[in-house]
Amino acid sequence: AQSVTQLDSQVPVFEEAPVELRCNYSSSVSVYLFWYVQYPNQGLQLLLKYLSGSTLVKGINGFEAEFNKSQTSFHLRKPSVHISDTAEYFCAVRVRGTGGFKTIFGAGTRLFVKA
């Protein structure tokens, strides 16, 4: 069975500081990897995804993530955060099965950017 662990439930950080949100997954089969962001009372917005190819993927709003197969990790990074980055971030894996795809989400990391 697949699982996704987001290692930090909350990450406070000062504005303009760098941030890393950690995500580890377990799966015995190949997965697609995603980061989504959710602002209050809104849906999930796709930040970036890894399907294949280069292990460093760049997304919207200056975020990037690196797929590390040996460590089964997909950590999200941003070199300099803004107040507007305050939101909840979800890591997800998507696996192809006999009945189509299945998505497993992490519990989320709440990023709080302080002035």
Place this chain on the structure above:
Amino acid sequence: KAGVTQTPRYLIKTRGQQVTLSCSPISGHRSVSWYQQTPGQGLQFLFEYFSETQRNKGNFPGRFSGRQFSNSRSEMNVSTLELGDSALYLCASSSTSGDTQYFGPGTRLTVL
């Protein structure tokens, strides 16, 4: 292209009532999935429809049901509402390749 749309955005119901939520996927997408999001349980998968057929189902009671129409629009129904059904219900669509899901803004259901 327009994104995934969900209506209504907010709903208030009382226990015992039933509710129907609607989701219109991105044009050309044939797969629609539904999720329930609560502070305690996080994001939980309800079901997925593809070309009008339920392809996958999560671990929810039979009070939760859904359907998909020939234009790929989907509806979700919850009967005999309980207080614990209060949640944000999210719909996501994906193309035939299925590799990426795109989410709608959600419907916030409050059961009193």
